[in-house]
Amino acid sequence: MNYRPNFNLATFDSLESQQKRLSLLCKTAEIGEWSYVFSTDFTVWSDYLYDFYELDKDFECAELLQSTQLYQGSEKEKMQALIAHVTATKKERSDDFMIVMQDGRVKWHTTTIHPILDAYGEITGLYGIVQNITARKNSELDLQRMAYVAEKTNGIVMITDPEKKIIWINNSFEEILGYRSEEVIGLDPAAFLQGEETSAETIREITRSLRSSGTFSGEILNYTKSGEKIWLYLNIAAVYDDAGKLINYVAVENDITVIKTAEHRLQKAMEKERELNRFKTQFVSLASHQFRTPLATIRSSIDLLDLRMESAGLSASFIEFFQKHKAIMAEETTRMTELMENILDIGRIDEGKIELTKKHLPFRQFMDAFVQSNVEPNEQQRKLDYHFDAPDCIVNIDEIVLRNVLRNIVSNAFKYSEGKQAPEMTVKLQDGVYLITVKDYGIGIPEKDQAFLFQSFFRASNAKVYPGSGLGLMIAKKLITLHGGDISLESRVGSGCTITIQLPV
Incomplete structure (x- = not known):
């Protein structure tokens, strides 16, 4: 002193x-x-x-x-x-x-x-x-309540000291991991729960997170006493006294092995599905290319026969008969060629091989030219009831691709409303987006079918008497999506169908 x-x-x-x-x-x-x-x-x-x-x-x-x-x-x-x-x-x-x-x-x-x-x-x-001893009793009561809850829970509960040595575990720890209390008290759980496949990155993240925030939440692969792999979702929290001194770590762990197993199976199934899709795309692409040659040969042979008919001195009735069936063959060959082209387009889109060739042009000029060149192909020769009710803006589009999309939708409107009022096409501008609406007054689409119309080869149940492949709308949606837009549909059976294209300016 x-x-x-x-x-x-x-x-x-x-x-x-x-x-x-x-x-x-x-x-x-x-x-x-x-x-x-x-x-x-x-x-x-x-x-x-x-x-x-x-x-x-x-x-x-x-x-x-x-x-x-x-x-x-x-x-x-x-x-x-x-x-x-x-x-x-x-x-x-x-x-x-x-x-x-x-x-x-x-x-x-x-x-x-x-x-x-x-x-x-x-x-x-x-x-x-x-x-x-009020403070001590309250702490004891809190511990008793926590221990009671911990014993009743199905999850693993573990308490360690500041050096991460176990001082208490609940019954679920013993039941799930197979270790008795006397085997693990005083040990670092990492020493016997982690194994060769436990992620080193996860271990580092636990250490970093506890050091910076005193908490960690995440999943980890551990091992039971018998050596079986077990996935656990951890919630670890540091416990401090009133002076801010670290006194414990409390870890609550839930067995998520079933979930992880299901995820693994789903991932394998998805990989298998992707592989099958790649194979399907390659097969379809190859088949489509192989079909194009014989189709071209058929069309060429039809044209050669037509030329010989003129000099063969055949009867008028036979020539008429031939011309009738020649038209059928030509039409079916064209339809088959278009189908093959559509299938090839699907493959190219799915593989990301379609690149748009965009250019800037006035949208009204593009739409006016499209409408003038698209009338009903049969004898009715109906024209679209067309209204461009929007300011004329410069758009950046692939002119050929967008024209093909619109042609597909308009041809459907004519086809499924034969003998009815002509389809309407209107263009409006809303919040920087052109809304192109094509409305027909034809057979309409059953409600139960509408959710599937943009899928490959799907056709509405009431449209199967009409020619078609079930690919047009699906391809149109993919191509509009490449433009940053979208397509939606509204319809009722007997009241026609309305398709709206959203095209950003």
């Missing part, structure tokens, strides 16, 4: 100074004392007890058990039994007690009672020490 010249040792050792220091120490340690003398029936309390019981200094100490409601029911009986036991046996004894304050708060204390004996060993009074 350093000597200080102005320090008054006599004052420090005075009775008043000692009493002040003792009172301060008792308050800091939350300890009070009392004494009771049998001959005088007199009880004395230290200052801290008035603070603990939250009573005024003029309260009569001896009346604590009789005149207040602090000790209720069994707690009062237990205190009386403790006093009686020490008085009868002349031996010290301790017990924990709960008191209920007037506002409903609960406090806990440990009371130790010592017998006061005279020179002849006769008991003359009692000396009691009261220690406030």
Whole structure:
């Protein structure tokens, strides 16, 4: 101890100074004392007890058990039994007690009672020490509640010390991982749960996350005692005391092995499906290319036969018969060629091999030219009821691709509304997007079929008497999507169909 010249040792050792220091120490340690003398029936309390019981200094100490409601029911009986036991046996004894304050708060204390004996060993009074253990009891109750919840949960619960050594596990840890409590207490779980296929990146991420934020959530591959792989989803949280010191890590882990297995199977199935799609695309592309040569040969042979017919001197009836079937062959050959081209387009789109050749042009000029060149191909020769109700903007489009898309939609409108009012085509501009609407008054599409119309080879149930491949709308949607737009459809059976193309300016 350093000597200080102005320090008054006599004052420090005075009775008043000692009493002040003792009172301060008792308050800091939350300890009070009392004494009771049998001959005088007199009880004395230290200052801290008035603070603990939250009573005024003029309260009569001896009346604590009789005149207040602090000790209720069994707690009062237990205190009386403790006093009686020490008085009868002349031996010290301790017990924990709960008191209920007037506002409903609960406090806990440990009371130790010592017998006061005279020179002849006769008991003359009692000396009691009261220690406030409310904080400890509350922590114990919290731990009990947590342990109860942890034992009832199906998930794994584990508590470690700051060095990540296990200090407690629940029953699910034993049941799921196969390790008994006595086998793992004091061990780092990483030492026996992780294995050769455990992700080193995940281990580093756990360390980094706990260091930076005190928490981690994520999945990890671990191993049971029998060596089986098990996927766990971890939620780890650091626990700190009131001073901010790390005291524990609490980990809650759920077995997600079934989910991970299902994900793995789904991934393999998707990879297999992608492989089959690649094979299908390659096969279709090859077949389509191979079909194009014989189709071209058929068309060339038809043209050669037609030329020979003129010089063969055949009868008029035979020539008429030939021309009729020549037209059928030419039409079917053209349809087959278009089908092959559509299939090739699908393959190129799916493989990302179609590149748009865009150029800037006035949209009204493009639309006007398209409408003028597209009338009904049969004898009805209907024309579109066309309205361009929008400002004329410069658009960046692949002119050939967009024209083919519109031709496909317009030809469908004519085909499925034969003998009805001519289809309508309107163009409007809304929020920087051109809305191109084609409405017909034909057979319409059943509601149950509408969700599938943009799929390959699907045709509405009421449209199968009309020629078609079921590829046009699907290709149109893919090509419009490449332009950054979209296609939507509305229809009712018997009331026609409305298709709207959204094309960004």
